[in-house]
Amino acid sequence: MNGTDNPTAGGGSMGGGTATGGTSVRFRCGHGAPAVDARITLQRDCPLCVLLRETRRTRAQLIGKAAAGARAALAEETRIGATYEWICARGHSRFTATVREALTGPGCPKCLANAAAPAARFEGGVPFMKPGLRLGTSATEQRLRAALGERIRLPHRVNAVRISRTFYGKPEVWPDIIIPALRIAIEYDDPGRDGTAHVGLKEVSDREKDAALNEVGWEVIRVRAGGLAELGRHSVVCRSVTTAVVDRILDLLVEIRGSEAVARILIGTG
Ligand SMILES: [Zn+2]
Numbered sequence: 436m437n438g439t440d441n442p443t444a445g446g447g448s449m450g451g452g453t454a455t456g457g458t459s460v461r462f463r464c465g466h467g468a469p470a471v472d473a474r475i476t477l478q479r480d481c482p483l484c485v486l487l488r489e490t491r492r493t494r495a496q497l498i499g500k501a502a503a504g505a506r507a508a509l510a511e512e513t514r515i516g517a518t519y520e521w522i523c524a525r526g527h528s529r530f531t532a533t534v535r536e537a538l539t540g541p542g543c544p545k546c547l548a549n550a551a552a553p554a555a556r557f558e559g560g561v562p563f564m565k566p567g568l569r570l571g572t573s574a575t576e577q578r579l580r581a582a583l584g585e586r587i588r589l590p591h592r593v594n595a596v597r598i599s600r601t602f603y604g605k606p607e608v609w610p611d612i613i614i615p616a617l618r619i620a621i622e623y624d625d626p627g628r629d630g631t632a633h634v635g636l637k638e639v640s641d642r643e644k645d646a647a648l649n650e651v652g653w654e655v656i657r658v659r660a661g662g663l664a665e666l667g668r669h670s671v672v673c674r675s676v677t678t679a680v681v682d683r684i685l686d687l688l689v690e691i692r693g694s695e696a697v698a699r700i701l702i703g704t705g
């Protein structure tokens with residue numbers, strides 16, 4: 436049989452058989468011609484059954500993806516190049532594709548386009564430089580960055596992290612301080628001059644931001660100053676930014692990623 440799916444290829448033993456088309460060949464899996472009509476029974480499964488096995492799916496699962504009108508024919512189908520109408524699992528419109536396409540890829544053109552378009556989906560967690568972004572950085576936040584920068588190497592060329600959802604309409608978030616080597620972001624929160632920053636809706640938004648980072652493998656340490664309570668998995672509650680706060684952040688980095696990873700970015704330790 437040697438790799439061909441041509442149903443007429445049965446070797447010479449059938450003597451004078453002139454079978455054409457798929458009707459006279461029966462496969463070991465039972466697909467193909469009904470037993471009574473079969474002029475050739477191949478000692479292997481039909482191509483579709485082979486592909487199902489390779490892609491670890493059942494024929495019932497495949498049939499479940501097909502449009503209703505296609506199901507009966509698909510139940511008997513042997514050819515992976517045969518074209519059918521399918522239903523997109525994500526609710527896009529019906530689409531036409533071969534069995535091979537339906538089994539090995541999204542099949543649905545809209546799903547295919549989505550997979551190709553927003554690079555964010557594949558770049559989730561990648562830090563990058565968003566030009567002209569930072570505004571309203573507080574003096575305290577700058578002090579925190581400077582103090583931390585004396586202890587560990589902080590890159591200056593990144594200010595945003597790609598996420599796999601959107602946050603305020605963008606496929607990225609902009610943490611206050613980014614440590615790409617550890618995939619850890621540090622946020623500085625305080626109540627601000629009028630005492631209302633980082634409470635209420637802002638707190639919900641902060642949680643969303645943390646969740647978006649967590650989804651792409653990042654952890655967030657929140658420095659919660661000026662009377663703000665803990666928020667998220669890793670909080671450093673403090674009155675103001677002191678050496679003790681920086682020490683606590685260093686401890687948290689080690690707790691989260693381990694001392695070896697942190698040692699690689701430590702500054703000035705013999
Ligand atoms: Zn089969």
Ligand SMILES: [Zn+2]
Nearest residue numbers: 523527543546
């Ligand atoms: Zn789709």
